[in-house]
Amino acid sequence: MRLVSTKSLNENACLAKPIINDNGQVLLQQGVPLTSRMIQRLIELGITFVYIEDELTADVGAKEGISDEVRFRAIGTIKSEFNEICDDLKLKKSFHNARLNQNFAKVIRSILSEVKNNPKALSLLSDVYLYDSYIFTHSLNVTVYTLALALELKFNEKQLMEIGMGAILHDVGKMAIPTEILNKPDRLTNEEFSIIKSHAQAGYEILKDQPNISLLTAHCAFQHHERINGSGYPRGIKGDEIHLYAKIIGVCDVFDAVTSNRVYRSAMLPHEALELLYSGVGTLYDKEIVEAFRNTIAMYPVGITVGLSDGREGIVVKQNNELSTRPVVRIICEDDQKVAPYEVDLMKHVNVTITKCETVLASEKVNN
Numbered sequence: 001m002r003l004v005s006t007k008s009l010n011e012n013a014c015l016a017k018p019i020i021n022d023n024g025q026v027l028l029q030q031g032v033p034l035t036s037r038m039i040q041r042l043i044e045l046g047i048t049f050v051y052i053e054d055e056l057t058a059d060v061g062a063k064e065g066i067s068d069e070v071r072f073r074a075i076g077t078i079k080s081e082f083n084e085i086c087d088d089l090k091l092k093k094s095f096h097n098a099r100l101n102q103n104f105a106k107v108i109r110s111i112l113s114e115v116k117n118n119p120k121a122l123s124l125l126s127d128v129y130l131y132d133s134y135i136f137t138h139s140l141n142v143t144v145y146t147l148a149l150a151l152e153l154k155f156n157e158k159q160l161m162e163i164g165m166g167a168i169l170h171d172v173g174k175m176a177i178p179t180e181i182l183n184k185p186d187r188l189t190n191e192e193f194s195i196i197k198s199h200a201q202a203g204y205e206i207l208k209d210q211p212n213i214s215l216l217t218a219h220c221a222f223q224h225h226e227r228i229n230g231s232g233y234p235r236g237i238k239g240d241e242i243h244l245y246a247k248i249i250g251v252c253d254v255f256d257a258v259t260s261n262r263v264y265r266s267a268m269l270p271h272e273a274l275e276l277l278y279s280g281v282g283t284l285y286d287k288e289i290v291e292a293f294r295n296t297i298a299m300y301p302v303g304i305t306v307g308l309s310d311g312r313e314g315i316v317v318k319q320n321n322e323l324s325t326r327p328v329v330r331i332i333c334e335d336d337q338k339v340a341p342y343e344v345d346l347m348k349h350v351n352v353t354i355t356k357c358e359t360v361l362a363s364e365k366v367n368n
């Protein structure tokens with residue numbers, strides 16, 4: 001199977017995995033040739049990348065960062081807890097939920113055990129589950145990235161649970177923001193932007209009084225948009241004034257945000273998102289955190305199309321755990337001519353590098 005951005009899908013491509021909504025209903029079946037209407041619908045639904053069936057890579061099974069089962073259950077919990085918080089905020093009731101900590105701890109433990117058992121570089125690009133709000137998927141993805149990064153930094157069990165709780169609840173304050181502003185497709189006015197920014201403090205206010213939720217978790221929500229040079233918000237605190245957990249969650253938050261399609265812009269590929277993070281090292285983000293993050297994610301996920309420095313093109317079929325920039329590539333095109341597929345392990349061919357990463361081959365591009 002191949003990983004293709006929905007914006008570059010061609011008609012007649014077939015999904016390799018069905019698209020399912022949060023009630024478990026299949027919205028688009030796998031194996032059915034896509035029409036331009038269906039492709040448009042996928043884009044409108046906010047699906048960024050999909051796996052499509054492909055003869056040349058039929059034997060390649062993409063391994064998602066976490067199993068569909070854990071993902072489905074985790075999102076269910078996030079959705080019901082966040083909606084409860086939202087309802088209470090609307091009714092101006094003060095929110096107290098003694099189960100909140102327990103329910104999320106269960107989710108974090110299940111994600112953690114999968115991330116631990118899957119030491120391969122992480123990719124969460126394709127999302128086959130559809131939800132009515134981006135915030136649920138985003139909260140889950142940030143938690144998965146954060147836990148993988150915290151494992152890379154050798155956090156102990158207690159720290160993993162603490163940072164996992166901070167990650168899953170980092171954007172809970174968005175439940176206090178009107179949805180028209182949160183999902184506005186056009187450029188935000190200054191006033192609207194300052195309302196969005198208030199979610200950090202709102203999250204802190206929601207969490208700080210919850211029974212069984214530590215103040216540290218509340219501070220993850222409060223500080224995840226702070227940056228080490230003081231340019232962040234809400235308080236503009238700097239360097240070590242920002243808790244390590246909040247700095248880590250901040251990096252994972254940016255990465256997930258820019259690799260997702262949003263109404264106002266197209267998604268970046270992982271290597272582009274990482275370049276963006278590197279451009280902020282020393283000013284916005286700590287170097288050690290960005291470097292550890294690079295080691296945890298799949299720079300070129302299995303199924304993605306890449307161009308090599310010698311002009312060959314192919315599909316990534318296997319990750320090399322030691323170096324995510326040098327996967328195994330199945331070459332299918334040389335000098336714009338299709339060739340019988342063969343594999344090149346970039347760990348063994350150090351003179352060749354990946355120079356392009358796209359979701360379709362140059363020879364497959366349609367002019368539209």
Ligand SMILES: [Fe+2]
Pocket residue numbers: 170171199224225253
């Ligand atoms: Fe946020």
